[in-house]
Amino acid sequence: MDTLSGAARIDGKAFATGLVQRIASEVVRIREESGATPGLAVVLVGEDPASAIYVNAKRRETLAAGMESFAFHLPVSVTQAELMALLDDLNSDSRVNGILVQLPLPAHLDARAVINAIAPDKDVDGFHVVNAGRLFTGQPSLVPCTPLGCLMLLKNRLGDLTGMKAVVIGKSNIVGKPMAQLLLAENCTVTVAHIQTRNIADLCRTAEILVVAAGSPHLVRGDWVKPGAVVIDVGINRVERDGRSRIVGDVAFEECGHAAAITPVPGGVGPMTIACLLENTLTAWRWQNLPRSQARDTQ
Structure with a gap:
């Protein structure tokens, strides 16, 4: 990870490449056995x-x-x-x-x-109501790929998340809600914010972990981010600037040098989504081909 005025840049592309390589090795083993x-x-x-x-x-x-x-x-x-x-x-x-x-x-x-x-058990997007229910009740489930990738990046950076204060901006079924459930399962204290949340900037300033999935370019300004926080920016927004189109996140990246670490856009969460799709496909194969207790233990 390189740095942004003190903040470590979380390289989702490199992490995803390593994950796909591990998946490919497992696929070879499955084929051989x-x-x-x-x-x-x-x-x-x-x-x-x-x-x-x-x-x-x-x-x-x-x-x-x-x-x-x-x-x-x-x-x-x-x-x-x-x-x-x-x-x-x-x-x-x-x-x-x-x-x-x-x-x-x-x-x-x-x-x-x-x-x-x-x-x-073939729902590798993790959107089926049964998988949503399994996740909510703490049972093994196929988890939506983007929040799963976010969690992997957080655990790789922070290790044990127990007791950490997390704020998730966005309440969609695709990212916000499952992200909150995953963080709860890691024993975080979780608050979900959305467009109707009052004093959202003050709320964000309490977060040790800030996950932003609002779909609003540069919604989160630097002064919303607590010094030393880890910021996961899920947003992918196309904006026009000086007659040119560019992709930006939901967080004002250049203003967040005081964070401990932050994902860039592009190159942060995006590559993890497809890698986690393949991880879910591998999990689904296990569920369908191994004894259920053994398959669950490999998650």
Whole structure:
């Protein structure tokens, strides 16, 4: 990690590269011992350019880890029944251990119904209501990839998180809520803030761990950050400046030199999301192919 005026820059890209290498080694071991190869199916509906980029990146990293990749690109006109039928087939396919439907979906499709049509033990996005319930009640679950990656970066930096004061900005089902649950499971004292939170800046100043997933460029200013805090910036925002487009986070990065450590945007949390998708696929393979007690113990 290099430094930003005293704050360590948390290199999510390097961590993710190491995680994928470890996953690839495990895939080799599985193939040698069982002849099987973990497989991930990704379903893309329509022609959204950003979604296509994400799907291609996921396929590339899946293959790089030595896993099977099954890609399904459906027309924007696909019906709910047709999409559900495909998911039913993938649920039944033993070659497919993980299933991901790229979001957002076209408006005529019911995203919640689609997510809950995926078999919970193949739900590598961790969005199924069963996995959300498992996480909430402290049971082994497939966890949404972005908060899982955030937790890995925090534990790598801080070790034991017990007793630490954490503030999570954002209450989405994708990041904010599962992030709070993961931190609670690590025995942090957790506060979730959102757009209606009063005196949010003062609240942030109490945090030893600050995770920001608001989708608002540079929402968190430097004077919101407690000296010595660890800041995880989940935001990815495209802004125009001086006629040029650039990607920035939810935190004013250059103002946070007094933090102990901070993730940059890009290069922080983003690379961890795909790496954790592969980690979830490996976990799903274990759940489907090992005795349940043994599979749970490997998490």
